[in-house]
Amino acid sequence: MRIKEFRAILGKKRADFAVFYNSDSSKPNANMLYFSGYKGLGALIVSKKQEPFLAVPDMEFERAKKSMIKKIYSMEKKKFFESIYPIIKKNHLKTKNIAIDKNNFTLNSYRYFKKQFKNLKAKDISLDCLKLREIKTEKEIQFLKKSCSYADKILQKAIKNFKSFRTESEAGAFLEYEAKKKGLEISFNPIVASGSNGSMPHHEPSNSRIKKGFCVVDFGVKYKGYCSDMTRTIYIGKPGKNEKEIYNFLLSIQKNAINQIKNNQKCSKIYDFAAESLGKYKNNFTHGLGHGVGVEIHETPNLSLNSKDRVRNSMVFTIEPGIYFPKRFGIRIEDTVLFGNKPITLTKTAKDLIMI
């Protein structure tokens, strides 16, 4: 995506080329994926003028050929960083002013890199890449819409089947299974947190029986690499009056927070709006209000207390207020929202309290 705009960034930074790498097969490099569609091991080089190219280990060669990149080199059987340099030299690129993403470059990788690239001046483009990825293209918006629509369908199917799940793990496994058998990745390990587990926003589904009371279900898939993210809190059994009230209170805040979003608004203001609306429960809201989504599940903009980000057209982010009572229960309601002149909710599963 957006190689042309990225080249303008290289120009501004006075860098001859950018290098992104992935030496860990368990987590793709998001920028490499964004610019090339490739998520395997290797390095991506994007220069100001030449065609972008990949350097990959032999074992990944066939896979790299399925990416958007036409020019692919074998890394040979040397060490990872040692094998990148000769390929760059072969392409007659200057090797002094190089752009790198310092959020995804480890101290040791940089040390190996510097051994090869003498007199290296590394310019950090981590923020530039995040800023570029914040504004989604038409194509990306189509992928994100499709991703949200799949998440909706699968979550609704899980809710319909919820009575058949004995444990949180079974519910989580069902969500993943439905995604995977359609050939979709999940955007993160589903969270199914019943009873007191619901008070842990990042709880992992456990083998414990699903208990009566609130149950937080947080789920999303990836479609063509693009993430969706949504949470519904359902109720197992029959909620009391107070429980209904607190759920509906949170729901009204979630809806209002979405509805009041405007172009150019400070993201910290949207957070403030939700936090202040929570009144006496403000301290029970222990995380940010939301985050951008794209090829990564957590991107900018950041909708939290100290964020400097602002809302722009074609941003896609979550709105997810929550209330947590340690050792008792938790409630969270989350949608993925596109801002296109006005807020457009992409995840469409009903939000009135569902009782199972």
Add this chain to the structure above:
Amino acid sequence: MRIKEFRAILGKKRADFAVFYNSDSSKPNANMLYFSGYKGLGALIVSKKQEPFLAVPDMEFERAKKSMIKKIYSMEKKKFFESIYPIIKKNHLKTKNIAIDKNNFTLNSYRYFKKQFKNLKAKDISLDCLKLREIKTEKEIQFLKKSCSYADKILQKAIKNFKSFRTESEAGAFLEYEAKKKGLEISFNPIVASGSNGSMPHHEPSNSRIKKGFCVVDFGVKYKGYCSDMTRTIYIGKPGKNEKEIYNFLLSIQKNAINQIKNNQKCSKIYDFAAESLGKYKNNFTHGLGHGVGVEIHETPNLSLNSKDRVRNSMVFTIEPGIYFPKRFGIRIEDTVLFGNKPITLTKTAKDLIMI
């Protein structure tokens, strides 16, 4: 695990304490997990004398309390690295000689860190941690055995059901579902690669129909955080004489490679043994022979061409030779092996060619 031995490393490095951090909820910090059992967001501080402690964001507090660490601090709502420093000061630790894992410390994290810790001398302990984790304790070996035994059961169930899978995705989804509903994590996204997809060692299950011929199935789970890893290549249909021959040829190499492992042997020699045994197929073997497994799926020792590692008692690693023919097919056979005076194969699923 092994805090005492780790403290000896701090002594040798003349470091007052080590700090490990995780600012990305999608991938736990392996050393943090190893020393604390905690895999959420936050930082772990292990000093020479004091009890280890965690600094975590509010939203992770409840979860951190379920880890092995008793002393837990809230990070408050400041920026990640800014909030670690005051907690360290509160514990009266000297802040000059600090040990960090430079394989898992990004350039930007280090920049933020240095703003707080003036006159910082950071000592790299990445290799020390890997070396420490190479030798498994009795408890870790029990976890790894259990992990392998679960992987065996699930893989065998998938093979029994293989006829019912139309696509690679369906087979992959089944493997994951069986793991997840038992409350087990998977150690990596299962690989199901049929026909020509089998020539890509890291192929991801696709929506394409499972084709006749070889089908590579690479799978593992995590039990109490500990990974298993195994591959079986099955045959869809009836293999020809040549196909049977090449499979059995690879199988004999895999078995012999395991059987000839000795204490103190160079890991590169085990690789050489397998590579040379492959004869004319040597160039069709495009990856290393194996890797350590533990809290990470890829650890040391490294069983590859240029490895400097040696086999020691209580190491656990994979042996996984493969032969790949681009655009045609691939075969890989992999076990997780414990070295305890002699090689002990922990994954026990039969290896004779299975025809579906």
